[in-house]
Amino acid sequence: VSAELVTPYPPGIPTVAPGEVYNDATLTYLQELVANGAFVEGATDPTLSQLRVTA
Amino acid sequence: MFFRQLLNDESACASYLLGCKSRGQLAVVDPHVDLVDQYIALAEAQGVPIAAVFETHVQADHVSGLPDLVARTGATAYLPEGTGVDFDHHPLADAEIVNVGNTEFQALATPGHAQAHHAYLVTDHARADDPWMVLTGDALLVGDAGRPDLHAHGDHSVEEMARSLYRSLTERLLSLPDHLLLYPAHYAGSVCGRGLSGHPTSTIGFERRHNQALKHDSEEAFMEALIRDIPPPPERQAEIVATNRAETIVMARNGHKSAFAGLVLSGARPVYLDPVYDEELELAHVPQAADLAAVLDANPEAKAAPWDG
Numbered sequence: 001v002s003a004e005l006v007t008p009y010p011p012g013i014p015t016v017a018p019g020e021v022y023n024d025a026t027l028t029y030l031q032e033l034v035a036n037g038a039f040v041e042g043a044t045d046p047t048l049s050q051l052r053v054t055a
Numbered sequence: 056m057f058f059r060q061l062l063n064d065e066s067a068c069a070s071y072l073l074g075c076k077s078r079g080q081l082a083v084v085d086p087h088v089d090l091v092d093q094y095i096a097l098a099e100a101q102g103v104p105i106a107a108v109f110e111t112h113v114q115a116d117h118v119s120g121l122p123d124l125v126a127r128t129g130a131t132a133y134l135p136e137g138t139g140v141d142f143d144h145h146p147l148a149d150a151e152i153v154n155v156g157n158t159e160f161q162a163l164a165t166p167g168h169a170q171a172h173h174a175y176l177v178t179d180h181a182r183a184d185d186p187w188m189v190l191t192g193d194a195l196l197v198g199d200a201g202r203p204d205l206h207a208h209g210d211h212s213v214e215e216m217a218r219s220l221y222r223s224l225t226e227r228l229l230s231l232p233d234h235l236l237l238y239p240a241h242y243a244g245s246v247c248g249r250g251l252s253g254h255p256t257s258t259i260g261f262e263r264r265h266n267q268a269l270k271h272d273s274e275e276a277f278m279e280a281l282i283r284d285i286p287p288p289p290e291r292q293a294e295i296v297a298t299n300r301a302e303t304i305v306m307a308r309n310g311h312k313s314a315f316a317g318l319v320l321s322g323a324r325p326v327y328l329d330p331v332y333d334e335e336l337e338l339a340h341v342p343q344a345a346d347l348a349a350v351l352d353a354n355p356e357a358k359a360a361p362w363d364g
Contacts (some may be wrong), residue, residue, distance in 0.1 A: 007312045014312050042312070 005042040056179040058136040066117040067244035075156025082107040086120030112169035115205040116289035137171040167220020168193040168201030172326025188236035195256045196239040199248035200268035217278040233260025
């Protein structure tokens with residue numbers, strides 16, 4: 001369960017909001033974006049090698 | 056009777072845990088969100104459950120502990136009628152009585168600080184059938200009257216609220232006997248009054264004699280003095296009020312992150328409207344009317360913000 005508002009920017013639409021559950025699709029999508037040089041806002045670790053979660 | 060005043064010095068808020076040990080029921084009045092553990096621990100130490108939680112009004116300066124306290128204890132929430140909050144509660148009419156064991160709470164409509172504001176007249180029937188104390192909320196504080204501007208809006212101008220407060224004080228609270236103990240919702244350090252005493256307890260008689268705000272001989276003079284030198288409003292006032300009303304907002308899930316930031320700031324709870332993704336056009340369509348209707352049916356308390364689509 002995410003504790004962060006993880007938002008690829010642009011366009012600025014959060015992929016995962018606090019309280020939402022990560023699944024394989026969201027993780028793969030975010031990792032692909034970062035691997036291709038996209039900027040992901042709101043994550044404590046912008047490389048997404050670590051994610052802040054509540055559970 | 057059991058009685059404890061619990062203070063939060065950061066916001067200078069006074070709250071109360073009181074009730075009846077012999078009949079085994081306690082009530083909390085004006086709970087502060089940071090003190091919920093303490094109310095519960097104190098009640099548990101007495102071996103008496105919290106059966107009722109009262110608000111004198113929807114607070115604008117601090118987040119209430121009521122929803123958390125009700126969720127954790129199963130107590131009934133009591134608020135003045137007309138608060139507009141979005142959670143289950145018993146709306147109290149003027150003069151309505153709630154008995155918590157042998158301890159009686161009688162609502163005393165005292166609008167002016169907020170339009171929906173009750174003081175609670177407390178009688179300990181184990182001792183006497185006369186009221187012993189009055190919990191005055193933000194209507195009458197120790198050393199001042201409540202500020203009239205925080206809940207003023209629309210038809211209820213600051214001047215109108217001040218006039219309303221004058222009538223609440225003179226016709227309701229000051230009609231009470233002098234010996235009644237007075238317990239306010241705030242004390243020195245609070246933005247809710249000027250020149251408040253650091254002693255969060257008084258009597259009706261002492262305030263009648265020495266409270267500067269009660270020294271005016273007309274509604275006009277009281278109003279003019281009360282709206283002069285109003286302290287700055289509490290920081291984050293709008294968000295605190297939204298949180299205390301527990302508002303639920305329908306929001307498109309594919310909105311901009313700024314909308315999510317707005318949720319955090321306002322304390323509102325979202326219910327999401329999922330976008331319809333069009334595989335062929337590779338884009339998300341605007342929210343559909345039928346989906347909105349379904350979400351509103353499932354969440355009747357939710358408010359839907361208009362949008363351009």
